[in-house]
Amino acid sequence: MKRHIDWVEVNAACEALDENEDSLTREIVTRLAEKWTLWTLAELAAADAPMRFSRLMERVEGVSQKSLTKVLRQLERDGLVTRVVFAQVPPRVEYQTTEIALEMLELVHPLWAWASSNVGKFQAARAAYDKRRK
Amino acid sequence: MKRHIDWVEVNAACEALDENEDSLTREIVTRLAEKWTLWTLAELAAADAPMRFSRLMERVEGVSQKSLTKVLRQLERDGLVTRVVFAQVPPRVEYQTTEIALEMLELVHPLWAWASSNVGKFQAARAAYDKRRK
DNA sequence: CAGTATCCGGCACGATACTG
């Protein structure tokens, strides 16, 4: 059973982009695979409510303050999360996913599901490769 | 109109994995966003035929020999491409996508299509952000 | 032709200290 991807369609969509748009698309997709981006986004989406910086840092286990700040700034800049600052002491900042981020996560979800359900195949492939190279 | 991702299901799938499996899943997905991986895989898939190293390097514009070699080794190790060496002088090596790689690409495709068709929204979001911060 | 080997700059990321 052969699979078909419509590469003509894919290429058409890509060619239609100018250089700036192309690099931006690449940037968006690439960012998804950076170390904490997806996890952060997923926690915010799962909460389905505004979340404070400190709480987010608890849930995204292992992330440093610096990295979390950076990731959130990038996500905010790309319109994937909203950042609301409450003028009070001590300060309070709430983050939340936007509609467009949820759209994106819906497309990422099947990829993860597929990868995790096929993890056995990958382990087997590696074992075979390593044996061949041994 | 509210969107729903089945986070319960996602989490269930993740929890079911042991530590090794989890990190492998992460590795696979992460690799997809590395600089040349997806492009390489896409060229191989589009050709739908064995392709030589040099030809691949022409098509994946801008990749260095070193990077292409590394990417191909990783893909081979994970069972996403096959590598066939012909014992002749000058040497000839042919790469080709596997069935499982095509499955993966089918899941990645909609993500790219979505990102490129929404590139305008991202540009707008950035413009608004930069203006706010100006 | 299809790689290895080596050097190098940049930056992702962590740890720590400090601040409004």
Place this chain on the structure above:
DNA sequence: CAGTATCGTGCCGGATACTG
């Protein structure tokens, strides 16, 4: 609380030279 500032490390990826 929610950051910034600074320092240090490791690795990604490019450039170049060499080899079976």
